[in-house]
Amino acid sequence: MAGIQTVTSQAVVLRSTNIDTDQIIPARFLSTTERAGLGQFAFNDWRWKTEGVPNPEFAFNQPHSAGRQVLLAGRNFGCGSSREHAPWALTDLGLKAVVSSEIADIFRNNSLKNGLIPIVLAEADVQTLMERPDDQLTIDVAARELRTPDGRTYTFPLDAFAQTCLLEGVDELGYLLARAPDIARYEASHAR
Template identity: 40%
Template sequence: MEPLRTHQGLVCPLNRTNVDTDQIIPKQFLKRIERTGFGQFLFYHWRFDDNGKPRPDFPLNDSKYKNASILVAGENFGCGSSREHAPWAVQDFGFKVIIAPSYADIFKNNCVKNGILAIQVSEEHVQMILKKAESEKYTLTVNLEEQIVYDNEGFEIKFGIAPYPKQMLLNGWDEISVTLSYEEKIKQYELKPNLAN
């Protein structure tokens, strides 16, 4: 995974609460065995009508948000089943950061494991960002090292993140990478005489 330290990106507003994983990536698209290719199905039933035509009123279909890399949504984002395909679809579509007032715990943990920063801020701040992004092309900068989100108009907020997921994202590590960072210690342990004999 790529390290995520500072990211500047266009904001796409998704002014909905309780967005569950079946809306993020519907079950009929979970047949792929690799992690890529799910972005085309992100929010499929919201993005497309029954004939497969893009719905003009959905933000991801608006050219104003083309190449957006920061998704802002309402509370309880990622609720529902624990499918890891949900963050895969979010990431494959091009989002690197999600900002919401709250998340389902499993979804948030899956984001970290896949290199997505899920930032939790107050409902008030989310509503302010949503309104700005709905009315204009709005860009935010996220500094993970300093744990701040800011724009070029004086807006700035701090966000919290536990040390372990922060280090994983800063270094671009997944859990296998973390294990491999102890490779020398593992080898030394394996070379020790078996005390059980």
């Protein structure tokens, strides 16, 4: 996965609250351990009508949503089961960040491990951003800030280790493997 310094994009808005991981990617699509291709199943039951045609009402099917990398979501996003396929599907769909007033802990941790930035802001701030989805938002991982074109700046929580992993484009194992020579030197100098 590539490191993420900044993301600049307009947003897709899903106002629904309590969007669980089964709504993000239904269980019937979890038979793979491959990340590529899961984006086509993201929000599957909302994106498609029973006849297999796109639901024109759904936010991701609207022409103006194409290529947008930020999702503004209702409260309690990513609740439910711990499936890692959910952030895989969202990143394969093209998303780089999810902004909500509440993001489920397991989903947040899985997102950080897979290069999807989970941003928690105050509910009033998320609602304000939802009113202007066509604004070009800038997410600065190093500064832990989301900025709007009119000069508003929202800081978001991101622990230092998760921030480092996002900036370097690694998960926990990748972080350790990148430091294998330092670890070996330490072990050699502290031999029993």
